[in-house]
Amino acid sequence: MKSQSLILIVEDNREVRLAARFVLEDFGYQVEEVENPVQAHEFLRHTQPALIMLDMNFDLDSTSGEEGLRFLRGLKREAIDIPVIAITAWSNTDLVVQAMQLGAVDFIEKPWQNQRLEQVIQQQLTISGLQKNNTALKQVLKPNCDKPIWQSTVMQQLMAQLNAVAQTDANILITGENGVGKSHIATWIHNQSQRNAQPFISLNMAAIPEQLFESELFGHVKGAFTDAKSERVGRFALAHQGTLFLDEIGTLPLAQQAKLLRVLETGEFEMVGSSKTLTSDVRLISATNAEFEKLIAKSEFRQDLYYRLNTFAFTIPALRERIDDIVPLAEHFLTHHGAKYNKPNLTIAPCAKQALIQYDWPGNTRELSHLIERAVLLCQDGVILARDLHLPHAQVNSLESTLPEMTLEEAEKHLIVQALNKFEGNKNKAAQQLGITKQALYRRLEKYALEE
Numbered sequence: 001m002k003s004q005s006l007i008l009i010v011e012d013n014r015e016v017r018l019a020a021r022f023v024l025e026d027f028g029y030q031v032e033e034v035e036n037p038v039q040a041h042e043f044l045r046h047t048q049p050a051l052i053m054l055d056m057n058f059d060l061d062s063t064s065g066e067e068g069l070r071f072l073r074g075l076k077r078e079a080i081d082i083p084v085i086a087i088t089a090w091s092n093t094d095l096v097v098q099a100m101q102l103g104a105v106d107f108i109e110k111p112w113q114n115q116r117l118e119q120v121i122q123q124q125l126t127i128s129g130l131q132k133n134n135t136a137l138k139q140v141l142k143p144n145c146d147k148p149i150w151q152s153t154v155m156q157q158l159m160a161q162l163n164a165v166a167q168t169d170a171n172i173l174i175t176g177e178n179g180v181g182k183s184h185i186a187t188w189i190h191n192q193s194q195r196n197a198q199p200f201i202s203l204n205m206a207a208i209p210e211q212l213f214e215s216e217l218f219g220h221v222k223g224a225f226t227d228a229k230s231e232r233v234g235r236f237a238l239a240h241q242g243t244l245f246l247d248e249i250g251t252l253p254l255a256q257q258a259k260l261l262r263v264l265e266t267g268e269f270e271m272v273g274s275s276k277t278l279t280s281d282v283r284l285i286s287a288t289n290a291e292f293e294k295l296i297a298k299s300e301f302r303q304d305l306y307y308r309l310n311t312f313a314f315t316i317p318a319l320r321e322r323i324d325d326i327v328p329l330a331e332h333f334l335t336h337h338g339a340k341y342n343k344p345n346l347t348i349a350p351c352a353k354q355a356l357i358q359y360d361w362p363g364n365t366r367e368l369s370h371l372i373e374r375a376v377l378l379c380q381d382g383v384i385l386a387r388d389l390h391l392p393h394a395q396v397n398s399l400e401s402t403l404p405e406m407t408l409e410e411a412e413k414h415l416i417v418q419a420l421n422k423f424e425g426n427k428n429k430a431a432q433q434l435g436i437t438k439q440a441l442y443r444r445l446e447k448y449a450l451e452e
Contacts (some may be wrong), residue, residue: 005125006030008049010040010071011087012058016110020053020117027118037071044080050125052084054104056095065095072102083124087112149332151432152322158314165312166192171264173249173309174287176316179366182287183247185316190243195283198242201235206248213256214272217263224273236269236280244282249309250290250301257302264308284309319361319368327353327433329365333372334384341376348384350415350434355386357433413448416441420450 007029011017017033024031032049034040036058056068065088072084086099086107096107105124108117150156165172166189174182183202190200208216215224219234235244252260263269267280286309295301319326330348338346348356361367371391375384419430431441444450 005050006032006047007121008040008043008052009033010035010037010052011055012036013055016055023114023117024121027121029121037067037074040071041074044082049082050128051121052082053087053108053121054084055087056099057089065099069095069098069102072099072104076103083128085120085124149328150322150325151328152317152324154317154322155325158316162189162314163192165189167194169194169283170311171284171286171309172311173313174285174316175313176287176289177318177364178289179364180316180318181365182316183245185314186243186245186247186285186287189285190245190283193243193283195242199239200243200245201239202245202247203235204247206251210253210256213253214259217260218269218271220272221274224271228273231271234269234271236263236282237278239282241281242283244284246284246286248288249286250288250292250295252301254300254302257305261302261305261308264305319364323357324429326356326361326368327435329368330356330372333369334376337369337373337376340373343376343379346376346379346382346384348435349386351386352384352389353433353435354415354418355389355391359391409448412444413450416444416448416450 007024009017009020009031011020011033012035021031021033032043032047034043037054040052040054054068054071056065058067068086075082075084083105084103086096086104087110088095088107089110099107105127106120108120150159162185172186172189174185176182186202187200190196203216214220215228215232215234217234217236219232219237220228222228222231259269263280264284268277269280270277290301292301292306296303296306319329327348330353334346334348338344356368363370371389372384374390375388379388415434416430419433420427423429423433427441427445428438431438434441436444
């Protein structure tokens with residue numbers, strides 16, 4: 001790590017530069033030297049060091065430190081994010097304060113103690129590395145902000161309830177079948193909460209080996225166990241002041257449930273291998289497809305932990321229970337996958353929409369997304385037909401086998417009547433179902449004498 005850290009020394013005294021070079025190279029750092037801030041600015045145009053050691057006084061005078069302060073102002077103005085350690089020939093509190101206000105991270109007095117110099121540099125390099133990793137991590141962990149797609153009454157009611165509790169810090173338990181979109185809903189709750197500017201950390205509990213549970217959630221220190229070759233930050237620390245989403249919480253082994261319960265009750269935990277108690281400030285959202293009543297009855301899940309998880313509990317309906325959402329979701333996935341595979345102008349034919357509605361969707365919205373993605377990849381003429389969906393043959397064949405026995409007008413009339421019957425004469429919903437505008441539906445009603 002040190003061998004990759006380049007330190008720039010900005011110092012007009014050649015002997016001081018040489019002494020600093022010898023010390024820093026002995027500690028394993030790479031070193032470059034310049035005589036003044038002007039040369040330093042030129043150096044920074046083509047090379048970015050890991051850290052700068054900056055003398056505060058040059059040719060202007062020997063006491064004010066104005067040239068060093070001017071250099072710091074320039075770095076701040078140009079948004080150059082490199083840690084700077086100020087060097088002073090004597091203790092000058094006012095100068096040190098001004099330097100720190102302009103962005104210097106620490107200071108060293110001449111003559112310095114070598115161990116103190118190395119300690120300050122290593123500390124600032126570590127902090128700088130953590131800040132860069134944190135910035136990158138926030139980008140990676142930035143949650144998907146897609147708005148949930150729903151038109152069904154049951155989902156509108158559910159989302160209204162979720163919106164009411166999203167602004168609180170209360171723990172939320174989301175239940176529902178696999179693939180209904182529990183993680184998407186958890187992300188939506190975080191985005192609506194007061195913690196939305198902080199991290200959203202997600203962890204699938206079913207994917208963690210039991211022996212790594214504590215390390216994943218609480219982190220570990222170097223040497224805590226055989227393979228702990230470096231310190232690891234746990235999910236509770238990563239989610240500090242943000243939201244921690246624990247998916248498949250029902251799979252958590254009974255032996256580990258007490259450790260999670262303790263954090264939820266006290267807000268305290270320790271990294272594996274450390275005796276230092278840390279505090280947790282997270283909003284917990286959990287999800288599962290398990291039936292807790294059965295798990296608790298079989299003593300496979302602690303009832304007290306269950307009560308901690310479900311301050312508010314919500315069940316996401318299966319896709320087959322909210323038919324009105326199927327076509328809007330399919331069109332949403334069509335737009336998403338169409339953009340992904342550079343096929344932006346695809347449409348779903350009415351026969352395909354009808355096939356989607358008739359299908360039972362055991363895999364829920366996840367299955368729908370995968371099916372539309374496959375149809376996008378296979379579609380050649382811009383319109384996805386029922387046969388392009390590759391749904392179970394019995395359902396698709398039953399839909400398409402009637403078409404050869406009808407004329408095109410008869411088939412269109414048949415679909416219009418079906419849609420109107422399904423929505424009890426509601427023309428807005430019927431038009432949406434058929435994939436046409438309300439005006440286009442009225443024209444067809446008049447054409448086929450179906451106004452009444």
